[in-house]
Amino acid sequence: MIYNGLLNTFPSEIKLFIGAFVVILSIGFYSGLLFVNETTESNPGGIEESYLGNEQDEDAEVMKFKKSKREMLTTVHTHILSMSFIFFLLGALVWITKLPKKLKLFLTVEPFLSVILTFGGIYMLWSGMLWMKYVVMVSGMLMTLTFTMSVLVVLLQLFKKQATT
Known part of the structure; x- marks a missing residue:
């Protein structure tokens, strides 16, 4: 089965559908990153404080408490499941772009490793x-x-003019 570059051969209405999905998916993903930045200040100390609390810090502007086991299990469970679906769907789109196989393999497998390591x-x-x-x-x-990288590859190839032969 030839799938390398298949994305560019789709009819324009399917390309528009896929493009809309990838844009909305990106808005959701990046708004999640804004939340992470808001709660952790995107630094190791902030990450630790977000989950372990800061009750011992008398100078803390905002008091944070250690998350309960139930909160942690809910966070880990929901994020691993939802991120798996996100990267599966985006990965399926990456596999039908025109890229070297090793780059596709990296872009589609690495996020699953990162999901497990992160959560x-x-x-x-x-x-x-x-x-x-x-x-x-x-x-x-x-x-x-x-x-x-995956989003950029998909969006750029979605709207790239197909070469005529």
């Missing part, structure tokens, strides 16, 4: 492995990078 790392951080905040931060950045 498993958050749970492990909450469990007391404080160094996991660095794993969470790096894997979250890598997940965002692969998401962004």
